[in-house]
Amino acid sequence: MMPDYAILQEAAEWFAVLRGEDAGQAERQAWARWHASSPAHQAAWRRVEAVSAEFRVLPGEPARMALDDAGPRAREAQRRRLVKGLLTLCLATGLGGAGLLRRDTRAWIAGVQAGQQTRVGEIRRTALPDGSQLWLNTATALDIDYTASLRRIALHGGEILLDSARDDHLPARPLVVDTVHGRLRALGTRFTVRPDGDATLLAVYEGRVEAAPRDGGATRIVPAGLRLRLSADGAGQPFALDPNAAAWTExxxxxxxxxxxxxxxxxxxxxxxxxxxxxxxxxxxxxxxxxxxxxxxxxxxxxxxxxxxxxxxxxxxxxxxxxxxxx
Structure with a gap:
């Protein structure tokens, strides 16, 4: 569970104080009392430590020397920037790093190694072997696996829009999008898919999509004009989509x-x-x-x-x- 924002900020403040050259025994004792006073404080401190280690927010002696060489006001300003940077990384990556918050660590590793990836802010369109059109939104990772029996897109993270084409292969192969939460099967359609926390968001603009939860349970056929949340153990009730939600493709x-x-x-x-x-x-x-x-x-x-x-x-x-x- 994510620590409270205020507590996370306290932890980031303590991190900056203790790594300042002017930190003394009094500061360390005060931090120890704060740390021991609450499990929430301890959880927030673990997050800040993990993030600082993974992203090297304070890279050893160079940063320490920069704080030491500056005057009191400059040191305080630098300390404020460090606190803000730690909070940014904590909020962006979760408990100490991207991998630690993933529902499925194997899916995260697969995303890092994915054959198709976009950077933050990048949007790309690509044609699939069967003539289907695929748009990758910002920070998307996926693999494309077409076999003799199946046309499969494994979406590890980010968001896609898929405009499916008829398969000329005989027999015709199903076209599916797999996420950590389940499988989405195109039934002559145009739709978006976005894994988001504990569910995958599906929005259907044309045709229909069959949504099947990963851990079993009833499937749903979602027609055009609707969207739903697909979790690993079930598909939610469809609801109206925002027709402008796919404008990112433009x-x-x-x-x-x-x-x-x-x-x-x-x-x-x-x-x-x-x-x-x-x-x-x-x-x-x-x-x-x-x-x-x-x-x-x-x-x-x-x-x-x-x-x-x-x-x-x-x-x-x-x-x-x-x-x-x-x-």
């Missing part, structure tokens, strides 16, 4: 009365680091078409059209806040 986000916090959550998938939204402005609504080629231009457009200010505490720690908070 390198655009097209919100239609979308809440600002939901919009920023979508936008954050196309840029590295943390992109947050203050609760005071989360309810603001957006309408329009936003090109994904430059996410910073999108943030500038938000400042120009909404009563918000984009605050950059670091290159990779950005929050959208009310104007009143920025003086």
């Amino acid at each position: 390198h655009r986000l097209v919100p239609d009365q979308m809440r600002l916090d939901d919009f920023l959550a979508q936008l954050s998938r196309y840029r590295r680091g943390h992109l947050g939204c203050a609760p005071e402005v989360a309810h603001l609504r957006l309408v329009g078409s936003y090109p994904l080629a430059d996410t910073d231009r999108i943030l500038a457009a938000l400042e120009a059209t909404l009563p918000v200010k984009v605050r950059r505490l670091h290159d990779w720690w950005v929050t959208v806040e009310p104007l009143a908070q920025n003086k």
Whole structure:
């Protein structure tokens, strides 16, 4: 379970303090009391330590020397940046690293080694051997495996849109998308698939898709105009899809009365680091078409059209806040 954000920030603060050259016995004793006072503190501390080790947030002596050579104000500013960086990585990677939060570690390893991958912010279209068209969204990893009996796409992470074509092979082979949660079988269709936490999100734009949970249970046939969440042990009830949700294939986000916090959550998938939204402005609504080629231009457009200010505490720690908070 993810530690509370406030506790995670406390852990990041302590990490920065203890690794400063001016940390003394009093600071270490105070940290020990904080650490021992709550299992939640201990869990947050483990996360921060794991992230710092994996990503080398504080790379040994060079960083320590930089803090030592700076004046008190500069050291404090650098310490603040370190805290923000740790929080970013903790929130982005989970308990100390991408692999530790994956539902299925083998699926994560397969994603790292996948034959088809896109970088953060990259969107790519490719033609499959049978003439089907496949779009890979930002940070997507998959493998394509066509055999004499099956046309299979193994989606390890990210999001795809598949526009299926008729198979000229005799006998015709099923076209399926496998995720860690189950199998989706195309029935002459155009649909998107996105693994997301404990479920896979399916949205059907044309035709139908058969959704089968990984661990058994009833399958569902999902017609065009609907979407559902497929977990390993069952398929949820279909519900109406957003017709603009697949605009990413055209390198655009097209919100239609979308809440600002939901919009920023979508936008954050196309840029590295943390992109947050203050609760005071989360309810603001957006309408329009936003090109994904430059996410910073999108943030500038938000400042120009909404009563918000984009605050950059670091290159990779950005929050959208009310104007009143920025003086």
